[in-house]
Amino acid sequence: MLQMFLRRLFLGAITVAIVSMIIFAGVEILPGDACTAFLEREAQGRVLENCREELDLNRPAVVRYLDWASDALRGDLGVSANGQRSIAEMVGARLQNSLLLAACALIVGVPTAIFLGVVSGLWRDRPVDLVLSTGAIFAMTIPEFVSATVLILVFSVWLGWLPGIVLTSANAPASEFFPEIILPVVVLAMVMTAHILRTVRSSVIEVMNSDYVQMATLKGVPYWRIVFRHALPNALLPAINVVALTIAWLLGGVVVIEVVFNYPGLGRMMIDAISDRDLPVVQAIALIVATVYVGVNLTADLLTMVANPRLRTLYTRK
């Protein structure tokens, strides 16, 4: 078990390393560099030379990659091209905000999704299920900016109950984001609930139709005991991986929501950095998102393994 864990960890680290190379190479291949981007028109002659000197851009790419990577390992992500500020600091605040948003969405979304998924799976084809399933498809297909706009229109413009955009500054403590954060959380929770609900629903249906649930019924096991003891432990296994994907998505892929609500998260920072051609920042964020992705999926796989005797015994017996 431990050996397996270490092996997965090692593979995860290699994945992150390869991704970091791709990110670095990608930025490197783009025409221009941090200095041409920052200096724009003035990027010529001595000024450019000086800038390059200062940012160490004259050394070979491989050396710069190794420097960047080993600094990143120590938590030092370098300085941004324009502001001359520590990227780790800038990104740190944004990462916290993203984590706050993600955590709120997860706390609201995951229990709701699992509960509703189980309900609609157990009452398959009944009115509850039809309502929930149709709702889920709606939530999945309507683009986020549309639902976000509608919610802003209803709750902040018409009813005036909730603030429609976030005005708190990026470095403010978490508590100051309430109640501004509520609408973005609702939009995110809706989308992720829809995805998780559908997975849980189909998995519950499959398990409730399985031979072992039929057998438990024929053994005289009371219905709710079948649901909780025989069915759910098996039906919820696939949910672990979907939740992991959702977490990764929440931390890196919710650009649209952040833009609509003016939320100072990682995604928006990435967009800003791209439009400013602030390449060191782009690199840093891409690296963080990739690491989160790998980390979350690794955790999910390990959890699945612990929860699924089929996989667990593979490593603990014999």
Add this chain to the structure above:
Amino acid sequence: MTDTPVIQLSDLSIGFTGRAGHTLPVLRNIDLTVRPGESIGLVGESGSGKSTVALAAMGYLKRGLRVLGGTARFEGHDMFALKRRELETLRGGQLALIPQNSGQSLTPTLRIGAQLTEALRLHSRLDPAQFPDRVLELLGQVRLPDPQTITRRYPHELSGGQQQRVAIAMALAGEPRALLLDEPTTGLDVTTQAHILELLRDLARETGMAMVYVSHDLGAIARVCDRVVVMYAGEVVMEGSARQVLTAPTHPYARGLLASIPKLSDPHLPMALGGRPPAPGGAGDGCAFVDRCALASDLCRATRPMLAPGPGGAPVRCHHADRADTLPMSSQGDHAARAEAGTAPVLSLQDLEIRYSRPGLLDRLRGREDTRPATVDDITISIAKGETLGLVGESGSGKSTILKTIAGLLPPAGGEIRFDGDAPLPRSVEQRGPDHLRRIQLIFQNPDDSLNPRHTIAEILEQPLKLYFGLSGTALQDRCVEILERVRLGGHYLDRLPSQLSGGEKQRVAVARAFAANPDLVLCDEVTSALDVSVQAAVLELLNDLKAAQGTTYVFVSHDLAVVRALSDRVAVLYQGRLCEIGPSAEVYALPSHPYTEVLLGAVLEPDPDTAPKLTADDVIELSPPAKGCPFQRRCPRKIGARCDTDTPPWQTRDDGHAIRCHIPLDDLHRQQQADS
């Protein structure tokens, strides 16, 4: 014994609503009475409604099905009128089911101990403090070795036979008055099956428990049941004592079913029952069997026969039951096509050794040899052109492993494979040229796993034709149709998906795909094991025809000794990856036999209520071969002492090529075996 029935189904009809909105019956007017202590066999092809009957007796319907009329009673309770709570106390308690596939019927996330304890908590009057002991007692009762360890295992950590025994133990936990068994031994080894059936017989006799035994295996039915009910297309077509139904059936379908069973005593190919049963609702006004019946008349097409006493007194549903005895009921099929003698070997295996375990990295660096016994070892066989070699042995004996190695899917650890007199075959598929790949084809047990569900039959057949022969356009199309016709399917199957075919049809497509490559050697891995007997007979006939027409060489693997006998020229018996006996089929199936072959043959159940299997007291399937001596030493009933534990027994070969690997001299062996039989 009182005469009030335990289970009584009266005029029970069950059906579902089809796509067009019509009600389609799955069971039609079933009457079935089971008295205390009685064992009833329910036989019929898959889809005939056997499982539905067994589940209905428990008041359970699969999703989508509903009762159209009639009642199902257990000790007077109307099962479909009971409340959920009342059903829960009866089910698993007084009335228990042993499911068709126990592997999938045990909850994967719960330990065996927990699942048995749950059954006790629900239905046992014992004090909870006694549950752990009772669990061990139940597991011991079903002859599971080391019950203590088993309780801590998860279902997937047990073998098929062990899972089946756990399911039986669970059913017995509530001390049931009636036990429903849905194909409880299908797919198990002959030895395991025979032991489980003996166990059930004994239990029923000891406890006076009634049994309903669902199976398409008439051998098993003959062993366990007093009375047999034959079902066809959702109807009871015949009912009577086991002897009457199995020896003098008065319904044409029952006779056909008997004729399609390969029997050990009979070297003929079994006779296939042509056609297939009507889909639910497709039976029309007349007899449901009319399209497949040799006695069908206009009367049969016009009116549905009623269940009425037939010639022997047993109820039968047939207008012409008096003429049924004109139909054959033993396998009068062809003799298998035989190989021409003296041809050069197509395939020869020389000292083949196969291992699944790879030495660990550390051991490899230190240059250490793997000292564990190999999975398969010391296999030397040569197969002549046009010959069929049967390979038999229990599950885990290495049959499929050898086929995989010949096919190049699993490189051998030692020895060599020569094909068609050439230099040794490259060890793995990647190293083999397209010509070799074409000439050696493999057919698997389960067509569902080997046919891509998203490809049409045309796409499946086109692949080898394009790859090996570069066909395209109409030539390709024509060839596909031709191949399909050769396996008796026809061009209208081209656009279908595998899911739209029956099990037998799918297996024919798999055969067709193998033959599309125009192979010299076809490796068949349990190709009929997942099929009904009647379909199995058809597939065997097909393989035999193709062989007669093209001189193809087969290696035919099966755990069913009768099937192997029907098709093979020579048979090799495998135990724990080692050869025990090899020779012409007639010799291998006659005395003298290797002691292991003797155990296998003794466990075969013939569809004849007057025969009993000869079982060895305690044979438990082993997991790994012993390091030295005879591989069969731990189970051998004729073991002669320490020599068997230490010395590898020699091959004793007779003039006809029949060879047995045992320390006992053949003449002695022959004498002992004759004395015992």
